[in-house]
Amino acid sequence: MNILVIGGFLGAGKTSFIKAMTHATGRQFVVVENEFGNIDMDSRILKNDNPDMKIWELTEGCICCSMNMDFSLSVITIANTLNPDYLLVEPSGVALPSRIVDGLQKISYENIGILEPVTIVDALHFRGQRRDYAEYFEDQVKSAGTVVLSKSENMTDEDFTEVERELDLTPGTRFPHTHYSRWKKGEWQTLLSRLLPGNGGNGGSGAAAEPVRPLMNLALRGISFSSPVELIAKFELLLSGALGRVVRAKGFAPKVYRDEWLAFNVVDGTYEITSSQPTDSGEIVIIGENLKTDMLTQLFGGVPVEEEPEEE
Secondary structure, three states, rough: EEEEEEEEOOOOOHHHHHHHHHHHOOOOOOOEEOOOOOOHHHHHHHHHHOOOEEEOOOOOOOOOOOOOHHHOOOOOHHHOOOOOEEEEOOOOOOOOHHHHHHHOOOOOOOEEEEEEEEEEEEEHHHHHHHHHHHHHHHHHHHHEEEEEEEOOOOHHHHHHHHHHHHOOOOOOOOOOOOOHOOOOHHHHHHHOOOOOOOOOOOOOOOOOOOOOOEEEEEEEOOOOOOOOHHHHHHHHOOOOOOOOEEEEEEEEEEEEOOOEEEEEEEOEEOOOOOOOOOOOEEEEEEEEEOOHHHHHHHOOOOOEEEOOOOOO
């Protein structure tokens, strides 16, 4: 079993990348999901796209900054029971991949290999993310064997070259100069064949700095809205800064007057609304700094989803 860590900051597009890789390679992957929040939405997106995909959901914080016993046991259990060719690890957007890779390298188990990590960088928003959350962003980029630029469909080769220069990548890091939707199969196979060299390689050194701007999150279940106009009005208030600094928000919700569901994504001051498959309940996760949780709960309605207590 080879393990591929696919990192990237909040909203970079990790789940979309995994969906594209599944379609392009025709492979079935086992995926470990670890979201920052009490509702795991990305696993639902992957399952809607590929119902046969096996997804292992871990609780918030399980592998965000370090490798703990829960994650170690999960990896060994997956290897022992499912024994897939590939295990994809999609950590939270506020994870430190260097520590995850260091922890994986300490697992001694037959036939487990570690591939060079992949980091997804948002072409539209990476500069602000790098400025405001440097500890997360730099660790994600410096830990990668391959850095993939998302939301780059309309970029020229010169644009890619400029971003590559700005990122100041570790020597030897691959940086494809085209959006992954245009990759040939060989590009995908390269990601699935490059083992992390030795102890360390491009992976982390264990010296990642502790983040100095910790983020908080609010998860709400049972939300709904009357029209897209109402939803847009809520997003405008959400992004105004009056209710805290929102870095990322995502969710699903139904219109109350017709059988229609919408999905929404908010990333660094922009939002997107698309159609969605129905789910059990309208939900939203909001991530940011100094969030006024009571006012946000009143704005969107629904019931806060509390973190489940750990079993003793």
